[in-house]
Amino acid sequence: xxxxxxVLLSGGLDSYTAAAMARQQGFELHALTxxxxxxxxxEVAAARAVARALGVxxxxxxxxxxxxxxxxxxxxxxxxxxxxxxxxxxxxxTYVPARNTVFLSLALAxxxxxxxxxxxxxxxxxxxxxxxxxxxxxxxxxxxxxxLATRAGVGGAALTIHAPLQHMTKAQIIERGRDLGxxxxxxxxxxxxxxxxxxxxRCDSCILRAAGFAEIGVQDPLVQR
Amino acid sequence: xxxxxxVLLSGGLDSYTAAAMARQQGFELHALTxxxxxxxxxEVAAARAVARALGVxxxxxxxxxxxxxxxxxxxxxxxxxxxxxxxxxxxxxTYVPARNTVFLSLALAxxxxxxxxxxxxxxxxxxxxxxxxxxxxxxxxxxxxxxLATRAGVGGAALTIHAPLQHMTKAQIIERGRDLGxxxxxxxxxxxxxxxxxxxxRCDSCILRAAGFAEIGVQDPLVQR
Numbered sequence: 001x002x003x004x005x006x007v008l009l010s011g012g013l014d015s016y017t018a019a020a021m022a023r024q025q026g027f028e029l030h031a032l033t034x035x036x037x038x039x040x041x042x043e044v045a046a047a048r049a050v051a052r053a054l055g056v057x058x059x060x061x062x063x064x065x066x067x068x069x070x071x072x073x074x075x076x077x078x079x080x081x082x083x084x085x086x087x088x089x090x091x092x093x094t095y096v097p098a099r100n101t102v103f104l105s106l107a108l109a110x111x112x113x114x115x116x117x118x119x120x121x122x123x124x125x126x127x128x129x130x131x132x133x134x135x136x137x138x139x140x141x142x143x144x145x146x147x148l149a150t151r152a153g154v155g156g157a158a159l160t161i162h163a164p165l166q167h168m169t170k171a172q173i174i175e176r177g178r179d180l181g182x183x184x185x186x187x188x189x190x191x192x193x194x195x196x197x198x199x200x201x202r203c204d205s206c207i208l209r210a211a212g213f214a215e216i217g218v219q220d221p222l223v224q225r
Numbered sequence: 226x227x228x229x230x231x232v233l234l235s236g237g238l239d240s241y242t243a244a245a246m247a248r249q250q251g252f253e254l255h256a257l258t259x260x261x262x263x264x265x266x267x268e269v270a271a272a273r274a275v276a277r278a279l280g281v282x283x284x285x286x287x288x289x290x291x292x293x294x295x296x297x298x299x300x301x302x303x304x305x306x307x308x309x310x311x312x313x314x315x316x317x318x319t320y321v322p323a324r325n326t327v328f329l330s331l332a333l334a335x336x337x338x339x340x341x342x343x344x345x346x347x348x349x350x351x352x353x354x355x356x357x358x359x360x361x362x363x364x365x366x367x368x369x370x371x372x373l374a375t376r377a378g379v380g381g382a383a384l385t386i387h388a389p390l391q392h393m394t395k396a397q398i399i400e401r402g403r404d405l406g407x408x409x410x411x412x413x414x415x416x417x418x419x420x421x422x423x424x425x426x427r428c429d430s431c432i433l434r435a436a437g438f439a440e441i442g443v444q445d446p447l448v449q450r
Contacts, residue, residue, distance in 0.1 A: 060293055064331075068285055069338040097337035098330060101374045105323060105330040106289075112322035113294040138373040145366035149326045149358045 002028040004116035005162070006107045009033050009059070011046030013187045013209060014122035014165055017177040019054055021164050022120045024180060029056040032110060034103050036096070037067035042197060046188035053186055062106055066096060100133035104142050104161065111159065112150045119146075120162045126169050139163045170212030178218070185221035199223065227253040229341035230387070231332045234258050234284070236271030238412045238434060239347035239390055242402040244279055246389050247345045249405060254281040257335060259328050261321070262292035267422060271413035278411055287331055291321055325358035329367050329386065336384065337375045344371075345387045351394050364388045395437030403443070410446035424448065 005027035007019040023029055031054070033047040044061060051059040100123065107119045123134040132138060143161040150159065165173050177184065189209045190199035199206050199222055213220040230252035232244040248254055256279070258272040269286060276284040325348065332344045348359040357363065368386040375384065390398050402409065414434045415424035424431050424447055438445040 062290075062293055064289055065287075066334060068287055069335045096334075097376075098334035098371075098374055101371070102327075102330045102334055105327045109291060109321075109323035109327055110294040132376060133374045135373070138370070141366075141370035141373045145363070145370040146323075146326070148360070148363040148366045149323055151322075151357060 002026055003118060004028045004030055004057075004111075004114050005118040005120050006030045006032055006111045006114065006116055007056075007120040008103050008107055008122070009047050009051055009054075009056075010122070011043045011048075011050055011188045012122070012205075013177070013184055013189055014124055014173060016050045016054070016122075016182060016184070016187055017173050017180070018120050018122035018162070018164050019050075019056075020177065020180045020182055022118075022162060023054060027118060027120075029054055030110065030114060030116065031056040031059040032103075032107050033059065033061045034106070035061050035063045036099070036102075037065050042188050042193060046186060049186040053183060060110065064102060064106065066099070066102070069097065098133065100131075100138070101142070104146075108146050108149065108159070117158065118160050118162060120164070122165050123163050124165045124168065124170070124173070126167065136163070136166055139166065169215075170208050171215035174212050174218065175216055183221070187222070189222075227251055228343060229253045229255055229282075229336075229339050230343040230345050231255045231257055231336045231339065231341055232281075232345040233328050233332055233347070234272050234276055234281075235347070236268045236273075236275055236413045237347070237430075238402070238409055238414055239349055239398060241275045241279070241347075241407060241409070241412055242398050242405070243345050243347035243387070243389050244275075244281075245402065245405045245407055247343075247387060248279060252343060252345075254279055255335065255339060255341065256281040256284040257328075257332050258284065258286045259331070260286050260288045261324070261327075262290050267413050267418060271411060274411040278408060285335065289327060289331065291324070291327070294322065323358065325356075325363070326367070329371075333371050333374065333384070342383065343385050343387060345389070347390050348388050349390045349393065349395070349398070351392065361388070361391055364391070394440075395433050396440035399437050399443065400441055408446070412447070414447075 005022050007022060007029050009015050009019055009031040019029055031051045033044060035044055104119065104121065111119055123139065125135050139161055146159045189205045191203040191205050192200050194200055201210065209220065230247050232247060232254050234240050234244055234256040244254055256276045258269060260269055329344065329346060336344055348364065350360050364386055371384045414430045416428040416430050417425050419425055426435065434445065
């Protein structure tokens, strides 16, 4: 029997690639998409398309409305910053407080119910927006906490948080995904798409994605020439 | 200005007491109640009454439907165990996978938004049902993770998880609450109330509560003589 893994699937390029890497390692995928008051339903639609392409065993769309707390331009009416310098040390307003902690906690709840010992998250600490909850020290501390939080912590198999993209550049991630035959045309990365749904190409997420494709000299299927 | 604290408020006796202790220490209370597919709306109604009695600054009822994952008799149609031995080492079926991890993560999201450095949770590791996520080592690991998860982790004030009841017996908790003038008639503890809303007096939660009141020779206001 294949071991089960819960994968956090956002509809973006990173989580698609991380999930495909886990599938290649022999995991049976259980995909979890958070519906947390995103500005765009498009993100959830992309997650659905990606889950289908990955052939996941089950896909759960879980509502957790972080707008109740406010505090981020991604979950409020505040403008998304554009053309931001990628060398700034500042945490941008698109940061959603404690987002990955909440998402990993919910993945943990499902993993424990499934009897799964593995959780996969596509965080990246190189070409990223500087969010504290994408750093390797956070992922390590979460794993340690999770091992104490669950039945596993009182005698079961040790839980592992897989963050396979952690130390890869965006270009390396895209190359890996192309090797795995992934269709990045299914994904959605933009924080603030144009009215017709096309990526804005000016938010942090678009800028990082474009730089990754450019570095390996490949056309992004989402961008018209 | 009073420092803000986010308190997890279930409507039970423990979280009411923990919140009142934090208020006495000078915290401004922001109460968070999870609506997670409980069998009984009564629990949420009790949380509302308790929040009012405590004079909290704000009370958020947050929907997080853990029934999507299943795995507990508290969130499914499975029967709640009755008359269970209180010396068993087994984790009972009322355990909700990763519940406190999920609840504390959402409290963390709100705390970060508020700029609060303090979270209060009424977990107890003495007179409790043996859930792994009530143990002090779990609370400590969560705090460590939380400090790395947030803006605070990259330079802000260190986050503290307060679990003031951790090492108190149920009788000590009730005595402390009575000293603080709390009305335990507002609370709700039963996992599986009778059709008319009265506590069953046979589930783990009722048994622990009754033993606490009995130990100090006080009548539980919820129980008719």
